[in-house]
Amino acid sequence: MACPAGVIACTACSSGIVRRGDMERCVACGASYPVVSGIPVLFGDLRGYLAERHSVGVQMMRSCGRDAREMVAAAMPADAGCDSRGASERRWAAIYQSGADAGMYRHILDVAPPVSGHTVLEHGCSVGTFSRLLRDDGAEVTGVDASFPALSMAARQGHDIRYVAADSASLSCGMFDVVVSLNMLEIMEPRTLLGAMASRAARRVVVADPYDYSRGDRTVSGPMDGTAVRGFLRSMGFDIVAGTERPSFIPWEIHTFNSAFIGSTCMNIREAHQGGHRAGERRLAA
Structure with missing residues (x-):
């Protein structure tokens, strides 16, 4: 059932x-x-x-x-x-909390289709920055992350958002209108992540990831660049909409204790849809 x-x-x-x-x-x-x-x-x-x-x-x-x-x-x-x-999780929760005002989060919502009135599942929600923006835009949000320190920070700021501590790969759930993942492709095997997201998305999927560096022994074994991601999504029945592949360069400053790393977030925002779906149309922005 x-x-x-x-x-x-x-x-x-x-x-x-x-x-x-x-x-x-x-x-x-x-x-x-x-x-x-x-x-x-x-x-x-x-x-x-x-x-x-x-x-x-x-x-x-x-x-x-x-x-x-x-x-x-x-x-x-x-x-x-x-x-x-x-x-490590406490450290990264504090780092992401310090970058909570990053403009990249707002940019993603500005280029993606509206979420108002939709149910949204966010994989890797961390301290809840994007979850709160989704909620403010009218979505009913469920945020999932394996980091309890990050979720505890998120829960203190978003009492009307459902947060769940779980592994995205083994999460069992029903369908959501929209499934979101930011900064996850270098943490979780991309094919596993994208497959899990697509299988639970009734309308569309949103993926964005600016990182391109190694995480040592925790680096994924099958990394995918933008071309590979698009090819994989096409193989799952999605069509990439024309005119949405140009990268966006957005300053993102994150503070690591007494120092700061300032980088440019490079995102390929792509919209895709799966043919033949009208009332339950599935789209993807990545």
């Missing part, structure tokens, strides 16, 4: 989940997920998620009720030094 539109489902079996106190529980398989500061934490392997995030586990335990706290405590690594991912 297909998951209803706009609904986030159980990671284990894709059935419905219901909120009971400070837990989300699957109505079919009985899987349980903690809810921390109002954010469902939907990782099938919570112990594996926290293995390199000791500080994140501590943060969660300070911000949830008894049942959720017991579940998090049972999944915590014994060694407080197991925190390489947690420290």
Whole structure:
């Protein structure tokens, strides 16, 4: 049975989940997920998620009720030094928060079709900057990210946005009118990400990514440039609309503690549609 539109489902079996106190529980398989500061934490392997995030586990335990706290405590690594991912995520959350006024976010909305009245799923929403702009433009927004430190910042500023801590690759959900991803193609394998987005987009997909540098051992194994992305989308049945491939160069300043990196965001904004769809037309801007 297909998951209803706009609904986030159980990671284990894709059935419905219901909120009971400070837990989300699957109505079919009985899987349980903690809810921390109002954010469902939907990782099938919570112990594996926290293995390199000791500080994140501590943060969660300070911000949830008894049942959720017991579940998090049972999944915590014994060694407080197991925190390489947690420290990195806190650092990047602070960096993105400092760049929250970047004009590139507004530019993407200005060139993409209107979102007012649509349901929107944002993969990699981080601290919620773009999610809030989508909401302000009239969308009903669900933001997904694997970084709980970033989501906790986002939730404090957007109480009418649904945030979910989950892995975009394994997220189970229904269809959304629009599916968005910014700055994700160098973090998640592009074909996996684009496939997941397209499979949940009832109308269109928006993709933008200015990064072109290596992330060491976390760099994706199958990077794709703009030409490859367009070719892959065409292979999935999308048509790229003419006149939307010229890059946009937008200053973006992000502060890394006592220094600052100032770069130009280069984006190819593309609009594409899948033939034969009228009432449920699917489009893509990237």
